Amino acid sequence: xxxxxxxxxxxxxxxxxxxxxxxxxxxxxxxxxxxxxxxxxxxxxxxxxxxxxxxxxxxxxxxxxxxxxxxxxxxxxxxxxxxxxxxxxxxxxxxxxxxxxxxxxxxxxxxxxxxxxxxxxxxxxxxxxxxxxxxxxxxxxxxxxxxxxxxxxxxxxxxxxxxxxxxxxxxxxxxxxxxxxxxxxxxxxxxxxxxxxxxxxxxxxxxxxxxxxxxxxxxxxxxxxxxxxxxxxxxxxxxxxxxxxxxxxxxxxxxxxxxxxxxxxxxxxxxxxxxxxxxxxxxxxxxxxxxxxxxxxxxxxxxxxxxxxxxxxxxxxxxxxxxxxxxxxxxxxxxxxxxxxxxxxxxxxx
Amino acid sequence: xxxxxxxxxxxxxxxxxxxxxxxxxxxxxxxxxxxxxxxxxxxxxxxxxxxxxxxxxxxxxxxxxxxxxxxxxxxxxxxxxxxxxxxxxxxxxxxxxxxxxxxxxxxxxxxxxxxxxxxxxxxxxxxxxxxxxxxxxxxxxxxxxxxxxxxxxxxxxxxxxxxxxxxxxxxxxxxxxxxxxxxxxxxxxxxxxxxxxxxxxxxxxxxxxxxxxxxxxxxxxxxxxxxxxxxxxxxxxxxxxxxxxxxxxxxxxxxxxxxxxxxxxxxxxxxxxxxxxxxxxxxxxxxxxxxxxxxxxxxxxxxxxxxxxxxxxxxxxxxxxxxxxxxxxxxxxxxxxxxxxxxxxxxxxx
Numbered sequence: 008x009x010x011x012x013x014x015x016x017x018x019x020x021x022x023x024x025x026x027x028x029x030x031x032x033x034x035x036x037x038x039x040x041x042x043x044x045x046x047x048x049x050x051x052x053x054x055x056x057x058x059x060x061x062x063x064x065x066x067x068x069x070x071x072x073x074x075x076x077x078x079x080x081x082x083x084x085x086x087x088x089x090x091x092x093x094x095x096x097x098x099x100x101x102x103x104x105x106x107x108x109x110x111x112x113x114x115x116x117x118x119x120x121x122x123x124x125x126x127x128x129x130x131x132x133x134x135x136x137x138x139x140x141x142x143x144x145x146x147x148x149x150x151x152x153x154x155x156x157x158x159x160x161x162x163x164x165x166x167x168x169x170x171x172x173x174x175x176x177x178x179x180x181x182x183x184x185x186x187x188x189x190x191x192x193x194x195x196x197x198x199x200x201x202x203x204x205x206x207x208x209x210x211x212x213x214x215x216x217x218x219x220x221x222x223x224x225x226x227x228x229x230x231x232x233x234x235x236x237x238x239x240x241x242x243x244x245x246x247x248x249x250x251x252x253x254x255x256x257x258x259x260x261x262x263x264x265x266x267x268x269x270x271x272x273x274x275x276x277x278x279x280x281x282x283x284x285x286x287x288x289x290x291x292x293x294x295x296x297x298x299x300x301x302x303x304x305x306x307x308x309x310x311x312x313x314x315x316x317x318x319x320x321x322x323x324x325x326x327x328x329x330x331x332x333x334x335x336x337x338x339x340x341x342x343x344x345x346x347x348x349x350x351x352x353x354x355x356x357x
Numbered sequence: 358x359x360x361x362x363x364x365x366x367x368x369x370x371x372x373x374x375x376x377x378x379x380x381x382x383x384x385x386x387x388x389x390x391x392x393x394x395x396x397x398x399x400x401x402x403x404x405x406x407x408x409x410x411x412x413x414x415x416x417x418x419x420x421x422x423x424x425x426x427x428x429x430x431x432x433x434x435x436x437x438x439x440x441x442x443x444x445x446x447x448x449x450x451x452x453x454x455x456x457x458x459x460x461x462x463x464x465x466x467x468x469x470x471x472x473x474x475x476x477x478x479x480x481x482x483x484x485x486x487x488x489x490x491x492x493x494x495x496x497x498x499x500x501x502x503x504x505x506x507x508x509x510x511x512x513x514x515x516x517x518x519x520x521x522x523x524x525x526x527x528x529x530x531x532x533x534x535x536x537x538x539x540x541x542x543x544x545x546x547x548x549x550x551x552x553x554x555x556x557x558x559x560x561x562x563x564x565x566x567x568x569x570x571x572x573x574x575x576x577x578x579x580x581x582x583x584x585x586x587x588x589x590x591x592x593x594x595x596x597x598x599x600x601x602x603x604x605x606x607x608x609x610x611x612x613x614x615x616x617x618x619x620x621x622x623x624x625x626x627x628x629x630x631x632x633x634x635x636x637x638x639x640x641x642x643x644x645x646x647x648x649x650x651x652x653x654x655x656x657x658x659x660x661x662x663x664x665x666x667x668x669x670x671x672x673x674x675x676x677x678x679x680x681x682x683x684x685x686x687x688x689x690x691x692x693x694x695x696x697x698x699x700x701x702x703x704x705x706x707x
Contacts, residue, residue, distance in 0.1 A: 031608045056609040081609070133652030169604045171593045195604035195641065195652055198620050200585035202607075203553030208593055211561045225607035227620045227642070233607075235550035243521045243558055254519045254545035257552075257575035257583075258381045259406040259431070270548050270577045291545065292577070302483030302545055 008186040009218075012161045014125045015077025015098035017051050017221075019163060019188035024246055025051035025221040027190065028233040029081070034060060034068045040279065045230055046075040047278045049238040049247065052221060053230075054079040054101065057088045065095035079127065083107075089115045099125035099163070104146045105134040109153055116157050125161045126154065131194045132168040132177075143177060144184070151185055162187045163221070167194035174209050182218035192223040202226045203236050210240055231278075238283070251283040254306065255292035256299060264312030266294035272332075273310055273339070280340050281347075288346060300325075307346045310339060321346065358536040359568075362511045364475045365427025365448035367401050367571075369513060369538035374596055375401035375571040377540065378583040379431070384410060384418045390629065395580055396425040397632045399588040399597065402571060403580075404429040404451065407438045415445035429477065436461050443468045449475035449513070454496045455484040459503055466507050475511045476504065481544045482518040493527060494534070501535055512537045513571070517544035524559050532568035542573040552576045553586045560590055581628075588633070601633040604656065605642035606649060614662030616644035622682075623660055623689070630690050631697075638696060650675075657696045660689060671696065 011020040019025060026049050030037065034055060045053070053076045057065070069078055079099040080092030084106030092100055093115070100119065119126055128150045132138050143166060154162055164187050168174045174193055182189045191213055196202035206224045213219055224236040241247040253274065258266035270292045277283075277290065291306035293299030296313055303309035304323035311318040316330030319342050326342060329335045361370040369375060376399050380387065384405060395403070403426045407415070415430070422428055429449040430442030434456030442450050443465070450469065469476055478500045482488050493516060504512055514537050518524045524543055532539045541563055546552035556574045563569055574586040591597035603624065608616035620642045627633075627640065641656035643649030646663055653659035654673035661668040666680030669692050676692060679685045 029607070029609060031610065033610045058610055131652065133654075195606050195643075197589075197603055197605050198585075198617070198624070199549045200553055200582050201589045201603060201605075203550055204557050204586050204589040205593055207554050207557040208561055208590070211558055227605040227607055227616045227644075229617070232550050235548075236554050239547075239551045239554040240558070243555055253547055253551060255547050255551075255577040256545050257379065257577055259379060260381065260383045260408055266577045267548070267579070274548070293545075294577075302481065304483075 010160065010162075010186045010188065012125050012163055012188045013123070014052055014079065014163070014221075017077055017098075019125075019220040022217070024219055024241055026234055026237040026241070027052040027054065027079075027221045027223040028230045028237075029054040029056070029223065029225075031230060033058070034064065039071070042072060042075055044275075044278045045234055047280075047282045048231060048234045049241075049249070049283050050076055050230075050234045052076055052079060052098075054081055054223075056081040056083075057085075057092060060091075062091045062095045065092060065097065069096040079125075086111050086115060090118060093118045093122050093124055096122075097124060099127060101127040101129045103129055103131060103134060104150050105130060105136075109149060112153060113157075116154060116159050119161070120157075120159050123161070125163055126159070127163040127165060127190060129165040129190065130167070132166070132170075132173070133194060140177065140180065144180070147181060147185060151187070160187075163190050164188070165190035165192070167192055167225075169193055169195040171205060171208060175212050178209075178213055178218075179216055182213075182216060188220035189218050190221045190223065191219045192225050194225060196225040197227060199226050199228045199232050199236075202228075206236070207240060214244065249283045249286045250288075251281075251286040252289045253277075253292065254289070254303070256294050256302070258294045264294060264314075266292070266312065269294065269310075269312045276336055276339055277343070281343065286347065287350065288343070290343070307350075308339075308343055310335075360510065360512075360536045360538065362475050362513055362538045363473070364402055364429065364513070364571075367427055367448075369475075369570040372567070374569055374591055376584055376587040376591070377402040377404065377429075377571045377573040378580045378587075379403065379573065379575075380405040381580060383408070384414065389421070392422060392425055394625075394628045395584055397628045397630075398581060398584045399591075399599070399633050400426055400580075400584045402426055402429060402448075404431055404573075406431040406433075407435075407442060410441075412441045412445045415442060415447065419446040429475075433457075436465060439465045440468060443472050443474055446472075447474060449477060451477040451479045453479055453481060453484055454500050455480060455486075459499060462503060463507075466504060466509050469511070470507075470509050473511070475513055476509070477513040477515060477540060479515040479540065480517070482516070482520075482523070483544060490527065490530065494530070497531060497535060501537070510537075513540050514538070515540035515542070517542055517575075519543055519545040521555060521558060525562050528559075528563055528568075529566055532563075532566060538570035539568050540571045540573065541569045542575050544575060546575040547577060549576050549578045549582050549586075552578075556586070557590060564594065599633040599636045600638075601631075601636040602639045603627075603642065604639070604653070606644050606652070608644045614644055614664075616642070616662065619644065619660075619662045626686055626689055627693070631693065636697065637700065638693070640693070657700075658689075658693055660685075 077098030291303030427448030641653030
């Protein structure tokens with residue numbers, strides 16, 4: 008049995024998988040451009056951990072994100088934070104049963120129901136005194152029963168551990184037992200390398216259960232890296248909303264430039280200018296034009312760092328050679344725009 | 358049928374999986390400390406792309422790496438580079454059949470045989486004109502036959518693509534058909550996020566074939582990130598040579614510090630001071646002592662960035678609070694050393 012829940016306009020439980028990340032700094036630290044970039048990268052839902060923000064501050068942030076993504080407020084164990092968040096228009100709250108008395112839930116449930124907000128019951132194994140399967144199931148049994156008895160069923164469930172096998176086991180159990188949409192990820196997942204590897208291993212296994220509805224790569228790093236990983240996982244499976252693909256060379260002593268830095272620069276141009284949803288485009292970022300372009304010849308647009316500057320290729324053919332960064336930026340954006348337009352025209356004419 | 362090959366002291370084909378990475382800068386750019394760090398992180402084999410280095414320069418680098426890892430020289434299609442590398446003492450060369458005439462292989466094969474060096478026949482899909490399965494199999498058939506007819510069987514095979522499904526299919530085919538040890542990875546794999554996700558997905562699938570002997574995460578990033586990803590993949594499967602685990606929090610608005618930077622600092626201390634082989638230790642790196650320590654209480658050593666400095670915990674109990682970075686560094690290394698010693702004593706007394 009599969010149930011459907013809604014976090015704002017994002018439907019969970021219908022087979023699609025939504026990409027989620029979490030703001031790591033206080034809300035006021037985010038510029039419009041940084042929010043738009045997260046959206047452009049494919050982010051569907053953002054969470055934030057509420058601290059001292061007033062209802063008005065949250066409301067204003069909800070509005071700023073309105074065209075981009077619904078917001079989930081992480082209230083951990085605070086009733087007042089839950090109330091503030093729901094009144095301010097957040098699309099969901101996440102509460103941790105380990106920090107929350109069930110008796111405090113009456114008013115929150117009523118308010119969430121009125122506002123069509125979802126509630127995520129999210130356990131972190133690390134916050135439990137008793138970490139046995141039985142204890143975890145009891146938590147969910149108690150909380151799910153409480154909400155269902157109040158006819159509140161707009162629920163999302165999650166149970167996170169930093170342990171691989173444990174995560175697989177307990178997620179299968181909870182997903183199967185309750186049928187509500189599942190938010191899947193690890194906790195204390197590590198830096199980019201460790202979290203990307205470990206989370207992918209978990210998702211590769213759990214995706215087969217058909218009970219993954221929204222995913223987060225928790226990373227000791229930027230929100231962008233969390234969204235990038237999640238998008239790449241879904242894209243590789245053919246499950247992402249676009250088919251935008253970046254390939255880039257790992258660099259060797261032959262490279263004309265620092266490929267890592269070049270890659271970051273180019274990716275930033277892309278995500279600052281284009282929404283990857285529906286962007287059916289392959290982009291190659293190469294450190295050396297000698298082998299690079301042969302290897303990137305099936306890319307729609309390829310860029311190479313050369314010893315003297317940058318080169319831009321369309322469909323494997325050199326389009327232009329530039330030496331200045333600013334000139335490269337505008338020509339690159341123009342080339343990608345043209346590639347997209349021509350593809351769109353090509354499609355219509357078929 | 359499974360064959361065994363040897364890259365220096367590293368045996369391939371016996372079921373263990375060796376971690377491989379590649380130098381991204383000219384050899385002279387690497388300090389002793391940076392080489393030692395790669396070794397400490399679990400690296401088994403390093404490759405480099407030879408360019409203008411003389412035989413003496415390579416020989417001197419081989420010696421510098423002698424206690425750390427065998428070296429593979431990437432000669433692509435140059436006979437003279439192959440000869441220089443083998444004479445200088447490299448443990449293997451990698452050649453790309455797409456760039457190499459089979460008629461040029463006589464002298465190289467003889468020399469590799471004399472020096473007990475391995476040869477990797479490594480195809481990158483991107484360097485082929487004809488990328489069909491048939492063409493790839495023909496390359497391997499021709500080259501493998503050539504070497505076997507000269508009684509040279511110290512071979513490693515690899516075939517890399519940037520495409521997920523293609524990589525799975527062709528690796529299964531080649532691994533099964535020839536039985537030689539396989540080096541597995543992707544080419545043009547992307548930045549840390551994209552490569553870590555995509556390569557993990559490939560490895561999760563191929564590991565089941567039992568035909569993965571050495572792996573590389575190609576990343577548009579540092580060698581360290583490549584080794585970290587590979588180690589974490591093997592560790593999670595229980596296949597790594599140690600059981601050293603790092604967990605770290607993904608940071609939220611409650612964090613006392615930039616966890617990404619703090620994490621990098623702590624990891625550098627670890628890898629500069631300790632070899633992870635056989636290091637049975639769990640380390641937690643947390644951004645907030647409030648939730649953090651509860652979540653990290655099963656770690657042997659936990660460190661927290663606090664608003665005023667750093668805190669170090671042993672087995673969930675506060676060991677010390679410091680505010681200066683330099684003081685933190687020495688106390689941290691001391692705490693980890695003590696934890697290792699006590700564990701070693703504990704083991705002996707049982």
